[in-house]
Amino acid sequence: MRTQIFRVLYYLMVGIFFGIVMTKSEAVSWFRIQEMFHFQSFHMYGIIGTAVGCGALFSYLIRRFKAKDLTGAPIYFERKTPHGKYNLRYLLGGILFGMGWALTGACPGPVFVLLGHGFGVMGVVILAALVGTKVYARFHDRLAA
Amino acid sequence: METVIHWISQPWPWYVSGFLISLMIPLLALFEGKPFGVSRNFRHMCAAILPGKDQYLKYDWQRLGWWNLTILCGAVLGGWVASTYLAPDQLHLSMAATQLIQGWGVSVGKALSPAFFINTDFLLSAKGLLVFGVGGFLIGFGTRYADGCTSGHAIAGLSNLQLPSLVAVIGFFIGGLLVSWFVLPILFMN
Numbered sequence: 001m002r003t004q005i006f007r008v009l010y011y012l013m014v015g016i017f018f019g020i021v022m023t024k025s026e027a028v029s030w031f032r033i034q035e036m037f038h039f040q041s042f043h044m045y046g047i048i049g050t051a052v053g054c055g056a057l058f059s060y061l062i063r064r065f066k067a068k069d070l071t072g073a074p075i076y077f078e079r080k081t082p083h084g085k086y087n088l089r090y091l092l093g094g095i096l097f098g099m100g101w102a103l104t105g106a107c108p109g110p111v112f113v114l115l116g117h118g119f120g121v122m123g124v125v126i127l128a129a130l131v132g133t134k135v136y137a138r139f140h141d142r143l144a145a
Numbered sequence: 146m147e148t149v150i151h152w153i154s155q156p157w158p159w160y161v162s163g164f165l166i167s168l169m170i171p172l173l174a175l176f177e178g179k180p181f182g183v184s185r186n187f188r189h190m191c192a193a194i195l196p197g198k199d200q201y202l203k204y205d206w207q208r209l210g211w212w213n214l215t216i217l218c219g220a221v222l223g224g225w226v227a228s229t230y231l232a233p234d235q236l237h238l239s240m241a242a243t244q245l246i247q248g249w250g251v252s253v254g255k256a257l258s259p260a261f262f263i264n265t266d267f268l269l270s271a272k273g274l275l276v277f278g279v280g281g282f283l284i285g286f287g288t289r290y291a292d293g294c295t296s297g298h299a300i301a302g303l304s305n306l307q308l309p310s311l312v313a314v315i316g317f318f319i320g321g322l323l324v325s326w327f328v329l330p331i332l333f334m335n
Contacts, residue, residue, distance in 0.1 A: 007177075011212045014172050015219015016226065017165075023227035024153070025162030026236060029257040035242035037318075037325035043159050043239075048299055050163025055304030058171045069178040078180045080292060080302060080309035087312040093291025094298075094316020100283030101317060102324035103276050105258070107295040108184040108288060111281075112217050116224025117233070119258060121268050125281035132285025133191040137201035143290060 019113045028113050030105025037102055083145045092144065154232035170301060179212060182297030184288035186210065186217050233257065249333040272332055283320075291316060 025047055026032050036044035061067070062075050069075055083089050101107050104125050106114055111129070115122040173179040188202070189210030196202040227233065234255040238246075243253045251259050267273040288294045291313045293302060299317070302310025 007212070008215055010176060011215035012219040012222070014169070015216035015221075016223035017172075017219075018169060018216065019220040019223015019225075020227045020231065021162060021165045021223075022220070023224055023233070023257070024157045024231060025159070025166065026156075026257060027162070027166075028224070029236060029238075030259055030262070031236060031238050031242065031246060031253060031257070033321075034246060034325050034329070035238060037321045038242060038245055040241040040245065041239040043237075046159030047163040047166065050160050051166040051300050052303045054164050054167035055170045055300055056306070058167060058174075059304050062171070062174055067175065069174065070176050071178070073178055075174050075178045077174070077301075077305045079305075080298075080307045082309055087309045090291050090298075090309045090313040091316045091319075093287050093289070094313040095287070095320035095323075096283050097287030097291055097294060098317040098320025098322075099324045099328075100280045100285075100287055100320075101295075102321040102329065103280030104284065106284075108187065108284060109220060109294075109296055111284070112183075112220045113224035113227075114258065116221040116226075117228040117257070118225075119262055121262055121265075121273075121277055124268060124277045125284065128278045128281025129187050129285030129288075130191050130194065132282040132287070133187045133289050134195060134197075134199075134202075134285075135282075136286045136289040137188075137191065137199040140201055140289070 018109065019116055022110055022113045023117070028106065028110035028117075033102065033105045088144050150230065156235050156237055166300060167304070169296070170304060177212070180297070181301040182213075182293055183217070183220075184284075184294035184297060186213050187285050188289060189214055249330055251333055275332070287320075 022028050027044065027047060032044055035041050059077060063077070067075055080090075104111070106122070106125065108129070111122050111125050115126070169181045173181050189206045192202040192204060192206035234257070236255055236257055238253060246253050251261070254260075261267045268277060291298065293310070293313060295317070298310040298313040303314065
């Protein structure tokens with residue numbers, strides 16, 4: 001039975017699961033992010049590598065067996081649109097995000113998880129990110145693709 | 146229940162964490178065919194709060210984004226649960242990183258984040274504004290320009306063998322290395 005309340009509760013539970021895993025994996029740690037960028041531990045690479053490896057297996061199995069979701073619809077994985085020869089927008093946008101990631105020690109998921117930890121400063125990061133999104137929305141058609 | 150909580154409260158090895166993160170993909174795909182990605186929530190929030198005249202923010206964010214925004218609320222709750230009940234202070238940083246970061250003048254303890262993060266004085270200083278204000282801006286602008294973040298590109302995108310995601314992840318590291326090697330030491334070391 002897929003009532004709206006059930007759907008909300010489901011996504012809420014998925015989010016709670018995500019928040020717990022991100023905390024217990026220490027991926028929300030500013031220290032761990034700096035350690036990763038200085039290649040001083042395998043920890044973060046192990047997490048990302050395992051997540052990508054298992055994620056690839058899940059994605060493959062879902063495609064291989066043409067799995068349907070609970071609504072009965074076939075599952076399509078979204079494809080990122082390639083842009084030009086060098087995918088410049090992905091590279092430039094990636095560099096800018098990477099700089100923000102190292103500065104704050106948090107990516108968009110952990111920003112919210114850390115808010116739950118009681119770090120009110122993450123509210124400032126979220127507000128600043130919304131300003132960044134707004135500026136992108138204003139100028140995006142003038143940026144290199 | 147006590148034993149379960151004790152067991153969960155232990156430090157988690159990377160292969161357990163990595164596997165559990167990968168579950169986000171089937172948890173979302175098999176339920177309603179949704180993709181894993183967090184940063185598009187910034188677009189939804191922006192569309193909700195300050196759409197203005199921008200076409201990029203003129204869409205039905207409630208219908209398209211409610212489930213992802215709900216996950217975000219859950220993530221905040223999950224952070225609270227984990228930091229309150231599941232032995233929050235257990236950072237196992239390498240000795241090399243501990244020495245490096247202490248060399249920057251930042252103290253390292255058992256806590257997951259530096260103590261200065263919760264210090265409002267730092268937030269109101271020029272450095273704090275740079276770290277949180279500029280850092281946050283770059284997260285918002287960069288993830289929209291790159292069309293994804295660590296979850297959408299590094300986890301979901303690479304899992305699905307997307308070339309643009311590989312390019313984006315290379316970008317994440319170029320930007321991260323630049324800041325972590327050349328900006329943070331200058332920023333903190335005085």
